[in-house]
Amino acid sequence: MSPHGNPEAPASGAAEINREAPKASPAPEQSAPAEHHDRSAWGLWEVFVRSSRGLSHVHAGSLHAPDAAMALRNARDLYTRRNEGVSIWVVPADAIAASDPDSKGSFFESPQGKDYRHATYYTKSEGVKHL
Amino acid sequence: MSTPDTTTGHGDISTGVAGGDSNASATRITPGNALRPEDIALEVKTGLAKPTEDVAEYALRIGDDALILAQRLGHWISRAPELEEDIALGNIALDQLGHARSFLTYAGGAMTNDDGSAKSEDDLAYFRREHEFRSVQLFEQPNGDFAATIARQFVVSYYQFELYRRLTESTDATLAAIAAKAVKEVDYHRDHNAQWVLRLAGGTDESRKRMIHGLRTMWPYVAELFRDDELTQRLAEAGAAVAPSSLREDFDRLTGEVLAEAELEVPDVPAAPGGGREGRHSEHLGYLLAEMQVLAREHPGASW
Numbered sequence: 333m334s335p336h337g338n339p340e341a342p343a344s345g346a347a348e349i350n351r352e353a354p355k356a357s358p359a360p361e362q363s364a365p366a367e368h369h370d371r372s373a374w375g376l377w378e379v380f381v382r383s384s385r386g387l388s389h390v391h392a393g394s395l396h397a398p399d400a401a402m403a404l405r406n407a408r409d410l411y412t413r414r415n416e417g418v419s420i421w422v423v424p425a426d427a428i429a430a431s432d433p434d435s436k437g438s439f440f441e442s443p444q445g446k447d448y449r450h451a452t453y454y455t456k457s458e459g460v461k462h463l
Numbered sequence: 464m465s466t467p468d469t470t471t472g473h474g475d476i477s478t479g480v481a482g483g484d485s486n487a488s489a490t491r492i493t494p495g496n497a498l499r500p501e502d503i504a505l506e507v508k509t510g511l512a513k514p515t516e517d518v519a520e521y522a523l524r525i526g527d528d529a530l531i532l533a534q535r536l537g538h539w540i541s542r543a544p545e546l547e548e549d550i551a552l553g554n555i556a557l558d559q560l561g562h563a564r565s566f567l568t569y570a571g572g573a574m575t576n577d578d579g580s581a582k583s584e585d586d587l588a589y590f591r592r593e594h595e596f597r598s599v600q601l602f603e604q605p606n607g608d609f610a611a612t613i614a615r616q617f618v619v620s621y622y623q624f625e626l627y628r629r630l631t632e633s634t635d636a637t638l639a640a641i642a643a644k645a646v647k648e649v650d651y652h653r654d655h656n657a658q659w660v661l662r663l664a665g666g667t668d669e670s671r672k673r674m675i676h677g678l679r680t681m682w683p684y685v686a687e688l689f690r691d692d693e694l695t696q697r698l699a700e701a702g703a704a705v706a707p708s709s710l711r712e713d714f715d716r717l718t719g720e721v722l723a724e725a726e727l728e729v730p731d732v733p734a735a736p737g738g739g740r741e742g743r744h745s746e747h748l749g750y751l752l753a754e755m756q757v758l759a760r761e762h763p764g765a766s767w
Contacts, residue, residue, distance in 0.1 A: 374545065395547050396545060396546070396547055397547060398662070401658060402658060402662075405551070405654070405655055405658060406547040406548075406550075406551065408651075409547070409550050409551040409554050410547060410550055413554065415495050
């Protein structure tokens with residue numbers, strides 16, 4: 333799972349940490365009259381949780397919140413209910429620049445076949461120690 | 464898990480399900496090793512923990528507070544303004560239910576059924592009548608709108624934090640252990656609540672109006688929280704509990720800070736007569752109990 337994935341489609345690995353994550357469906361732009369409750373008023377946030385033995389924060393899912401302080405608290409309530417974490421990051425979803433899923437070929441397939449970029453491609457020279 | 468401390472009677476009981484933090488790993492999530500109601504039930508059953516009659520009556524009071532509040536907050540599930548808040552209120556309700564289970568289980572250790580067995584948490588929750596409940600009237604007040612619930616929760620969380628913080632020093636080891644677990648949870652309830660008081664008060668004209676109305680609705684029931692009586696006097700002298708009146712100063716100061724930041728005033732409203740600790744309740748509790756108890760009474764002994 334990569335934090336650089338499309339924020340609108342959280343990687344499936346997150347499901348293991350969190351079985352109750354709401355589907356990360358961004359609120360549709362509504363043109364409802366102002367006096368109606370405007371659900372899109374609460375922004376979408378991406379949540380990253382670091383587990384007690386983990387070194388890095390891992391994308392857990394997303395949520396809606398009016399601001400960063402509430403996003404942190406909502407993340408605590410939604411994504412750490414079962415003792416999953418000791419640290420949380422929240423990031424506005426629109427602050428994440430994501431790679432385009434349609435450009436997979438040009439973006440991610442180029443390294444294929446370039447064995448020489450891996451150490452195993454090379455044979456160890458005779459007499460080299462500690463390699 | 465730290466070295467078991469058998470003198471307190473809590474460390475030597477297996478945490479059962481997952482064995483606590485000793486089994487934790489990078490990939491496996493455990494429930495942790497905090498004190499659970501089941502641990503207290505086991506201690507009560509084996510005689511490791513037995514409350515005095517005074518302590519049992521006291522545990523019943525604060526257990527009833529938490530139980531009634533859990534039932535009230537649980538009503539928000541699927542009804543909160545947003546999914547995220549739905550779960551936040553549900554979490555708080557479950558925390559309260561956990562405290563209620565612990566306190567009532569412990570209280571039951573000094574109370575017996577007709578057949579001579581100790582009363583269980585379920586006996587106490589489901590098979591007592593309205594006048595036998597010892598919760599103060601604030602906890603049974605209706606949810607109202609979201610702001611009214613936040614107002615009730617504002618008073619509750621700041622009161623419970625001061626109470627549990629001091630109860631961690633109780634000479635009664637079980638009360639102290641329950642409070643030590645509860646105070647961390649209630650600390651978060653406080654934080655969550657203060658966030659909402661600030662936002663509702665500083666939001667729109669409508670949200671501010673509702674926040675003020677909510678506080679005025681709940682404030683008459685504040686005084687009852689801090690009333691001393693003979694039981695709390697005796698327990699305070701014994702060091703097992705604290706006099707409710709002694710919490711008032713810190714409560715006023717800390718709630719006052721939040722209200723000041725939210726540019727709200729402490730509501731100037733007359734106090735309600737109260738009487739919840741003697742079993743005198745407002746008109747709302749009967750309906751709440753009817754809903755809470757109906758299933759257990761209709762099908763005694765049923766499990767699901």
